[in-house]
Amino acid sequence: MVQVTQSTVIDAPIDEVWRILRDFNGHESWHPAVATSVIEGGARVDAVGSVRRFRLRDGGEFREQLLSLSDAKRTLTYCLLEAPVPLMGYVATIRLKPVTDGDRTFWEWRSEFSPPATRRDELMRLVSDDIYNAGFAAVRGILTRSRPGPGNLGPGAGQAILVPDASSAPTSVDASRALPSVAPPRSADATTKAIVVERHGGPEVLQWRDVHLPPPGPGEVRIRHTFVGVNFIDIYSRNGQFDLLRPPAVPGMEAAGLIEAVGRDVAGFAPGDRVAYACPPVGAYAERRNMAPELLVSLSADISDEMAAASLLKGVTASFLLHDVYPLKPRDIILVHAAAGGVGQLLVQWAKHLGATVLATVSSEEKARIVERRGADHVIIYSRESFAEAVMRFTDGRGADAVYDAVGADTFAGSLAALATRGSLVSFGQASGPVGDWDVGRLASKSITISRPNYAHYTDTPEKLGPHVSRFFAAVRQGIVTVDPPKHYPLARAAEAHRDLEQRRTTGSLVLTV
Amino acid sequence: MAKVYVSSVVPAPAPAVWQVVRNFNGLPDWTPFAAESRIEQGAPPDQIGCVRNFGLKDGGRIRERLLALSDYEFSCTYSILESPMAVENYIATLALTPITDGNATFAEWQADFDCPPERERALVQQIGAGVFQAAFSALKQRFGR
Numbered sequence: 001m002v003q004v005t006q007s008t009v010i011d012a013p014i015d016e017v018w019r020i021l022r023d024f025n026g027h028e029s030w031h032p033a034v035a036t037s038v039i040e041g042g043a044r045v046d047a048v049g050s051v052r053r054f055r056l057r058d059g060g061e062f063r064e065q066l067l068s069l070s071d072a073k074r075t076l077t078y079c080l081l082e083a084p085v086p087l088m089g090y091v092a093t094i095r096l097k098p099v100t101d102g103d104r105t106f107w108e109w110r111s112e113f114s115p116p117a118t119r120r121d122e123l124m125r126l127v128s129d130d131i132y133n134a135g136f137a138a139v140r141g142i143l144t145r146s147r148p149g150p151g152n153l154g155p156g157a158g159q160a161i162l163v164p165d166a167s168s169a170p171t172s173v174d175a176s177r178a179l180p181s182v183a184p185p186r187s188a189d190a191t192t193k194a195i196v197v198e199r200h201g202g203p204e205v206l207q208w209r210d211v212h213l214p215p216p217g218p219g220e221v222r223i224r225h226t227f228v229g230v231n232f233i234d235i236y237s238r239n240g241q242f243d244l245l246r247p248p249a250v251p252g253m254e255a256a257g258l259i260e261a262v263g264r265d266v267a268g269f270a271p272g273d274r275v276a277y278a279c280p281p282v283g284a285y286a287e288r289r290n291m292a293p294e295l296l297v298s299l300s301a302d303i304s305d306e307m308a309a310a311s312l313l314k315g316v317t318a319s320f321l322l323h324d325v326y327p328l329k330p331r332d333i334i335l336v337h338a339a340a341g342g343v344g345q346l347l348v349q350w351a352k353h354l355g356a357t358v359l360a361t362v363s364s365e366e367k368a369r370i371v372e373r374r375g376a377d378h379v380i381i382y383s384r385e386s387f388a389e390a391v392m393r394f395t396d397g398r399g400a401d402a403v404y405d406a407v408g409a410d411t412f413a414g415s416l417a418a419l420a421t422r423g424s425l426v427s428f429g430q431a432s433g434p435v436g437d438w439d440v441g442r443l444a445s446k447s448i449t450i451s452r453p454n455y456a457h458y459t460d461t462p463e464k465l466g467p468h469v470s471r472f473f474a475a476v477r478q479g480i481v482t483v484d485p486p487k488h489y490p491l492a493r494a495a496e497a498h499r500d501l502e503q504r505r506t507t508g509s510l511v512l513t514v
Numbered sequence: 515m516a517k518v519y520v521s522s523v524v525p526a527p528a529p530a531v532w533q534v535v536r537n538f539n540g541l542p543d544w545t546p547f548a549a550e551s552r553i554e555q556g557a558p559p560d561q562i563g564c565v566r567n568f569g570l571k572d573g574g575r576i577r578e579r580l581l582a583l584s585d586y587e588f589s590c591t592y593s594i595l596e597s598p599m600a601v602e603n604y605i606a607t608l609a610l611t612p613i614t615d616g617n618a619t620f621a622e623w624q625a626d627f628d629c630p631p632e633r634e635r636a637l638v639q640q641i642g643a644g645v646f647q648a649a650f651s652a653l654k655q656r657f658g659r
Contacts, residue, residue: 008615009523097622100642101522101650106620108611136615 194286200240216263227309229254252284278313315472330355
């Protein structure tokens with residue numbers, strides 16, 4: 001959501017300015033960008049609820065509805081119903097106030113809307129300059145022309161747009177740029193099927209498309225995916241919470257498959273090699289992609305593609321959370337939130353193997369059974385009881401040494417309450433929303449340590465990533481962690497997988513099949 | 515209930531004007547009518563609830579309580595506890611709004627109060643012109659126009 005506010009002072013009495021502005025169909029006669037306008041259904045211009053349909057001088061057609069009009073406060077509010085530009089959720093208010101010192105008028109024009117992230121600046125400029133400031137100048141021109149004399153604001157104020165003409169009028173609403181599009185395939189190159197995030201938003205922004213795929217460049221390999229992992233980080237990059245993806249672009253950071261082609265200057269990989277990866281840049285939700293091979297993991301025969309795509313990112317995450325972020329010690333007591341989820345199940349099993357006592361939270365009885373099977377010492381169904389109280393009861397008032405929390409907003413306060421003195425909160429996700437602002441001083445009451453690890457900072461070089469991959473695959477081979485077969489969705493139906501994951505309808509991992 | 519509303523345009527950016535007017539103890543610095551001022555009980559002048567006690571150049575004394583102060587909205591609301599004007603339930607708000615076109619400030623000052631009906635006209639005139647507009651005129655002059 002962005003806000004645009006522009007304001008000016010018109011050198012005319014407030015009633016004169018208001019007479020012009022309160023006519024909801026009147027912009028046709030004063031705004032330089034508006035070519036024609038009608039009120040639909042012959043409704044009155046001051047009937048709240050009336051809809052004006054208008055065309056700009058450059059041809060774009062808009063519909064706006066009057067939401068409120070007050071002659072007492074001299075305000076009017078309206079919203080956009082249809083437009084050729086993505087001014088989503090646009091609601092605007094015009095407000096006039098008298099300047100008693102000089103019988104002039106203060107005019108404020110403000111709006112809120114939710115532009116696609118990539119067009120934010122352009123659309124804010126369009127609204128503030130081409131609509132609001134151009135409107136100020138036009139009304140000033142009309143009123144100061146009709147009231148000649150020494151009251152003018154300054155030489156030439158507003159004169160330039162008394163006679164708006166199509167070539168110079170500020171009407172740059174360019175309908176041809178209304179929708180971003182992934183570069184169309186060039187004829188010389190191949191294409192591949194992919195899921196494209198058109199703009200930041202809900203699962204519906206995931207579109208199944210042909211995208212351009214050039215041959216691998218120097219230092220790149222091309223991979224034909226077999227399975228693609230679905231992770232919460234994909235949701236955060238889709239909706240814009242994390243700055244990982246700039247639409248339009250292909251999401252996804254985890255997949256397995258075969259090397260199909262190798263560019264110049266690539267050593268160590270050849271066509272036919274089985275590989276997997278769990279790293280940026282995004283681009284995994286595609287049949288094929290090119291990428292640098294530094295962070296590719298070679299798969300041995302006992303690790304299936306399906307298993308690698310389902311668990312590599314989660315396994316590496318669990319590994320660095322337990323070994324680097326808060327190095328777990330035998331006999332630690334820990335709490336794992338969302339323990340039936342992909343990372344959650346790995347944390348429970350692995351922490352048990354390392355000698356910890358593991359308490360876990362889940363949302364349902366069914367999920368509690370799964371987590372018990374994974375070896376948790378005590379499972380709390382957080383909708384039935386306060387998990388912080390349950391932890392204190394279980395530990396005789398001592399609290400947990402560490403809490404692994406990827407739930408975020410809903411659990412953060414409880415997690416702090418559940419910690420022992422000198423405990424650590426590992427906040428590694430925000431499935432329920434950002435945790436907001438907290439007073440660091442309050443942590444002193446228990447000398448709490450909080451960490452907020454970012455996946456990339458623990459995995460962005462082969463040196464950092466390698467030990468976690470080896471450790472995780474070793475844990476799989478030795479049966480220290482068991483990964484259930486993931487739930488399958490066709491790649492084209494990635495939106496469905498996102499919906500299920502966001503609505504907590506899943507346990508374990510999700511993969512897209514290619 | 516009587517109402518006074520005065521507004522003006524100050525030729526300076528709103529944050530700069532706010533810096534001058536937000537000081538609840540600063541009337542002698544920027545208005546032509548206040549001679550001296552102090553905050554009772556040594557409270558900081560931006561503590562909500564503090565009381566300013568200031569002397570007028572014509573000799574009267576006024577005590578006013580700070581009810582609200584917003585650095586976000588550039589506004590300040592206060593009530594009169596004691597004054598020579600014999601008004602009751604007097605609450606006033608001074609607010610600044612940026613004028614983006616020209617980088618100036620729209621300044622508003624309004625007050626609501628009760629008084630005997632026969633004195634209303636004179637009090638509205640006295641407060642509107644003698645206090646609020648006089649202060650705004652001084653602000654406009656201070657910022658150069």
